[in-house]
Amino acid sequence: MQHTEAAWVTFPSGADTIRGYLALPVRAQEPPPVVVMAHENLGVTEHRERVTERLAAEGFACLTVDLYSRIGGRPPQDFTTADERRAKAFLAARDEQAVPDLEAGLDHLASRADVDASRAAVVGFCLGGGLALAWAVQTDRLACAVPLYGLPELPAAYSPTGRVRSRIDVADRVRCPVQAHFGGADEVIPLDQVARLGDALKLSGQRTEVHVYDGAGHAYHDDTHPNHHAEAARLTWERTLEFLRAHL
Structure with a gap:
């Protein structure tokens, strides 16, 4: 494990x-x-900051892009039900805006002399997991993508078109290796999805892995x-680090 430093950047x-939120390994021998990192629909939580720092401790420069920057760093708060909260959070970080924001984050990293943005990956959680897949379809700048419990199909209420937005329909066009993680007892994501x-990822011709953890929820x-499922989380982390090191 390496010492790290972390700070907000714009x-x-x-x-x-x-x-x-950018975390860097300190005294790395080379950039x-x-x-x-693409956050879940809660935004850049304290937990997300800690995971950013954990990746830096493993030797990666990690930037978690605040996809709610334009609205004060939090998802919309004007909701009355849990379903409405999630729908508004997804709509506020829709693909058409959020994917360019992730790309802009990579541009920022590429402008820095202390990191090597020619070796880049995306890791995403929930909302961010779907965005990781969407980005991997659109760019050749990523060496790999690791989505965790990204929704394969966004419900119509979560989509700016008012229709289901499917990651499955475009997954055969990912341009980099993908390692995806899901809970076997996820109450949000059906296992058939x-x-x-x-199956769609396999058609891409890229190296793809889909891991499902029995008993783990969203x-x-x-x-x-x-x-939180400690064993599934541990195994996911180990596999993620192995995958990142293999491709970066």
């Missing part, structure tokens, strides 16, 4: 100024490879969440 995304996503990697 960078442009189109006409807007976006912030991100480290980079990981752009996971299976169909895995958000199982988050040790502050009621669904």
Whole structure:
């Protein structure tokens, strides 16, 4: 494990100024490879900051892009039900805005002399897991993508088109290796969607892995969440690090 330093940084995304939480390994012998992290629908939580720092401790420069920068760093708060909260959070970080924000985060990393953005990956959680897949379809700048419990199909209420937005329909066009992680007891993501996503990913010709953890629910990697599943989280972390090191 390496010593790290972390701080908020800002960078442009189109006409807007976006912030991100950046953690760097200290005294690295050479500029480290980079990981752009896409957060869940809760935004950049304290837990997400700690995971950013954990990746830096493993030797990666990690930037978690705040996809809610334009609205104060939090998802919309004007909701009355849990379903409404999630729908508004997803709509506020829709693909058309969030993927360019992730790209802008990578641009920021590429402008720095202390990291090596020519070796780049994306890691995403829930909302961010779906964005990781969407980005991997659109760019050749990523060496690999690791989505954790990204929704294979966004419900119509979560989509700006008012129709289901499917990651499955585009997964055969990912341009980099993908390692995906899902809970076998996820109350949000049906296992048949996971299976169909895995089949579609195989058609890409890229190295792809889909791991399903028995008994783990949605958000199982988050040790502050009621669904935290320690064994699934440990194995996911080990596999993620191995995958990142293999491709970066």
